[in-house]
Amino acid sequence: MANDYEILVIGGGPAGYAGAIRAAQLGKKVLCVEQDKLGGICLNWGCIPTKALLTNAHVVELISNHGPSFGFTGQAGWDFSQMVKRSRDVTTKMNKGIEGLFRKYKVGHQQGTAKVVGPNAVQVDGKTITADSIILATGVHPKALPGAPFDGKAIISSKEAMAPQAQPKSMLIVGAGAIGCEFAYFYNAIGTKVTIVEMLDRLLPIEDEEVSQTLRKSFEKRGMTVLTGSKTAKVEKTDAGVKATIETPKGTQQVEAEVMLVAIGVEGNIQGLWDESRVKIETFKGHIKADPKDGYVTSVPSIYAVGDVIGPPWLAHVAHHEATCCVERLCGVSDRTVDYDNVPGCTYTEPGVASVGLTEKQARESGRPIRIGKFPFIASGRAVAADEPEGFVKLIFDKELGELLGAHIIGANATELIAELVMARKLEATQEEILHAMHPHPTFSEAVMEAAGQGLGESVHL
Structure with a gap:
C-alpha cells in the first residue's frame, strides 16, 4: 500500500517551505506541517520583521542626526506603536505570499503539531500520516541565560523584543552577536538607553577584528554602553525591571534596566519531535545530526534534517540552500551540497x-x-x-x-x-x-x- 505522501516536511520556515516547494516543482506529492504560521521564526519573529524595525530606526537617525545637513528644518518625532504595527503588517503580507506559492505548486499544508512515530510515519494532532521520506526542518528557539529564565516581561528573548506593548526606557542586552547588536541599534536609535554585555572580547566575535572595533566605536559614539570580556554573574528582578551584576575586566558593576534581552544563542526544536521508543534519531549538543555529504540524512535512512535544527551556521539563507540540496539529492536530480566555505554573514545595524x-x-x-x-x-x-x-x-x-x-x-x-x-x-x-x-x-x-x-x-x- 502506497504512503500518503512522497515527501513530508515538518516545519514551514526558510528550510521547510523552500524544501517543500522545490520537491513539488520536481513533481513530488508533498505535505508541509507547521504548528504556527508559515515562514517560521525568520519570517514571523526574526529576519523580516526585524528589518522593518531597523528600517524605521534608520529613518529616525537620518532625520534626527542628518536632517539639518539635508535641509530638513522640522522637529523629528515617531510613533513606537506604528513602528511595531508596520513590522507586523510586513510579516502578514509575506505569510500570504508563501500561502500563494504553496497553492501555485500544489504543496499540501497542514497546521498542527507533528511527531515522528516511525521511519515513515508522522502523527499530526492525533492523526497518522505516512510518507516515503520525512524532512525535519523545525528550527531553533532562544537559549535562556542560566539562572534567569525568560518571563516575557522583564527578561525577554528576541521574540518579545519584536513587539513590546511600550518602548522600554532602558535595556540591558546580553550577547553581542548579530541579534543583540541589531536590537541594540534599533532601540538606541529611538531613544532607549542601551547597555550591551558580551562575554567574548568584542562585538560580533565571529567577524574580522577591525570590523568589530569599528562597530564598537560607532555604537559608543551613538551613546551605547559596551561591556566586552564581561560576564553576567547574577540577575535579580526588581519593581522597575532587572538588576544585573556584571563581572568586567575592570571589576564588578551593577546594571539596572527596565528590560533585559538575552541573545546568547539558540537550541534546536527537537523536544518531543519523535517517539523515542520507535525512532532513534542521533543528536549532538541539542541539534539533530545530519550528514551534508550524504544529502542531510539522519541516523534513520528515510528521515532527513535541514536548517537551523542541524546546528550552525544558524542563517536563513543557509537553511534555504540546505533544503533545496537535500530535496534535489532525494529526487535524484542533483548531488550538489552547500559550500560552507562561502557563506555570507550579515548584521543589519547602521x-x-x-x-x-x-x-x-x-x-x-x-x-x-x-x-x-x-x-x-x-x-x-x-x-x-x-x-x-x-x-x-x-x-x-x-x-x-x-x-x-x-x-x-x-x-x-x-x-x-x-x-x-x-x-x-x-x-x-x-x-x-x-x-x-x-x-x-x-x-x-x-x-x-x-x-x-x-x-x-x-x-x-x-
Whole structure:
C-alpha cells in the first residue's frame, strides 16, 4: 500500500517551505506541517520583521542626526506603536505570499503539531500520516541565560523584543552577536538607553577584528554602553525591571534596566519531535545530526534534517540552500551540497556589517602569503553624497595566486554589497578581475573595486 505522501516536511520556515516547494516543482506529492504560521521564526519573529524595525530606526537617525545637513528644518518625532504595527503588517503580507506559492505548486499544508512515530510515519494532532521520506526542518528557539529564565516581561528573548506593548526606557542586552547588536541599534536609535554585555572580547566575535572595533566605536559614539570580556554573574528582578551584576575586566558593576534581552544563542526544536521508543534519531549538543555529504540524512535512512535544527551556521539563507540540496539529492536530480566555505554573514545595524570567507587573523594563521586591499567609504563620492561615509571595504587575497580569501564590509549597504564578493569567490575571480570589472559611478559598489585596486597600489581615489 502506497504512503500518503512522497515527501513530508515538518516545519514551514526558510528550510521547510523552500524544501517543500522545490520537491513539488520536481513533481513530488508533498505535505508541509507547521504548528504556527508559515515562514517560521525568520519570517514571523526574526529576519523580516526585524528589518522593518531597523528600517524605521534608520529613518529616525537620518532625520534626527542628518536632517539639518539635508535641509530638513522640522522637529523629528515617531510613533513606537506604528513602528511595531508596520513590522507586523510586513510579516502578514509575506505569510500570504508563501500561502500563494504553496497553492501555485500544489504543496499540501497542514497546521498542527507533528511527531515522528516511525521511519515513515508522522502523527499530526492525533492523526497518522505516512510518507516515503520525512524532512525535519523545525528550527531553533532562544537559549535562556542560566539562572534567569525568560518571563516575557522583564527578561525577554528576541521574540518579545519584536513587539513590546511600550518602548522600554532602558535595556540591558546580553550577547553581542548579530541579534543583540541589531536590537541594540534599533532601540538606541529611538531613544532607549542601551547597555550591551558580551562575554567574548568584542562585538560580533565571529567577524574580522577591525570590523568589530569599528562597530564598537560607532555604537559608543551613538551613546551605547559596551561591556566586552564581561560576564553576567547574577540577575535579580526588581519593581522597575532587572538588576544585573556584571563581572568586567575592570571589576564588578551593577546594571539596572527596565528590560533585559538575552541573545546568547539558540537550541534546536527537537523536544518531543519523535517517539523515542520507535525512532532513534542521533543528536549532538541539542541539534539533530545530519550528514551534508550524504544529502542531510539522519541516523534513520528515510528521515532527513535541514536548517537551523542541524546546528550552525544558524542563517536563513543557509537553511534555504540546505533544503533545496537535500530535496534535489532525494529526487535524484542533483548531488550538489552547500559550500560552507562561502557563506555570507550579515548584521543589519547602521553601519551594516557583512562578510564572507576568512578574517585577516584566520588568513594569516593559514600560513599563506596574503595581500590586503582596503577602501574607506569617506573616499567614496556616493557615500559622502548620502552623508554615510562611515566604514570601509576590506578584501583579503592570496598574494601569489590573487585568490579572494575573505571580504569584510562595514558601512551603508554592506549587506547588499557582499553578494558581489560571494559571487566572486564562487567563480574564483582574482584580485585583478575584480579591479578590472567596471563598476558604475557613483555607487557604493565602487568601494569594492577600489579596495581591490588599493591592494595592488592601483586605487585612483585613495
